[in-house]
Amino acid sequence: GAVVSQHPSRVICKSGTSVKIECRSLDFQATTMFWYRQFPKQSLMLMATSNEGSKATYEQGVEKDKFLINHASLTLSTLTVTSAHPEDSSFYICSAITGGAGGELFFGEGSRLTVL
Amino acid sequence: GESVGLHLPTLSVQEGDNSIINCAYSNSASDYFIWYKQESGKGPQFIIDIRSNMDKRQGQRVTVLLNKTVKHLSLQIAATQPGDSAVYFCAEFRGAGSYQLTFGKGTKLSVIP
Numbered sequence: 001g002a003v004v005s006q007h008p009s010r011v012i013c014k015s016g017t018s019v020k021i022e023c024r025s026l027d028f029q030a031t032t033m034f035w036y037r038q039f040p041k042q043s044l045m046l047m048a049t050s051n052e053g054s055k056a057t058y059e060q061g062v063e064k065d066k067f068l069i070n071h072a073s074l075t076l077s078t079l080t081v082t083s084a085h086p087e088d089s090s091f092y093i094c095s096a097i098t099g100g101a102g103g104e105l106f107f108g109e110g111s112r113l114t115v116l
Numbered sequence: 117g118e119s120v121g122l123h124l125p126t127l128s129v130q131e132g133d134n135s136i137i138n139c140a141y142s143n144s145a146s147d148y149f150i151w152y153k154q155e156s157g158k159g160p161q162f163i164i165d166i167r168s169n170m171d172k173r174q175g176q177r178v179t180v181l182l183n184k185t186v187k188h189l190s191l192q193i194a195a196t197q198p199g200d201s202a203v204y205f206c207a208e209f210r211g212a213g214s215y216q217l218t219f220g221k222g223t224k225l226s227v228i229p
Binding site for chain 2: 032036041042044093097103106109
């Protein structure tokens with residue numbers, strides 16, 4: 001089956017630094033990828049929809065300058081948490097949808113960000 | 117922002133028994149409803165989905181029931197095993213060029229050996 005890979009799986013950083021998380025579709029091209037955030041014991045909350053070659057669409061309440069999304073190729077989307085603070089510590093999960101009618105959605109394994 | 121102090125509902129089931137996990141949804145326009153399983157520290161795994169024009173769908177050991185009248189979705193797991201212990205989320209999916217997948221709150225299933 002299709003595989004979506006995220007990197008890094010875990011990252012710890014100091015407050016004020018920026019962190020980049022990659023999401024790759026390994027065996028298919030994904031024109032659309034999604035970024036979710038999940039706090040402990042809570043559900044996944046959609047942050048933004050990433051479209052290859054165009055600007056991401058952010059959900060209400062998500063700061064686009066804080067969470068930079070770049071989808072420069074059909075197999076890679078990146079999420080950069082800029083000037084990270086402890087409240088940004090969370091589990092970030094991406095998903096990618098295969099092309100064509102009836103596209104299937106596949107999730108990455110998630111990236112655990114801890115901001116000290 | 118997120119809710120403070122939110123706890124996942126928990127369902128404890130004896131190994132070998134059947135489990136029923138329930139979910140209420142809000143959007144009548146959703147095309148698909150999907151159940152995901154999430155183990156600790158991992159991303160969601162697809163279990164089974166059901167189109168909005170169906171009432172029931174069966175998979176291996178799992179059955180999903182959809183009641184559109186009351187906007188209710190359930191996941192039944194037959195002969196629950198310890199490996200089924202995880203958090204289960206229902207999700208509503210809308211396609212038609214504007215893909216949107218919205219997750220429900222989740223239920224933690226604990227299987228007692």
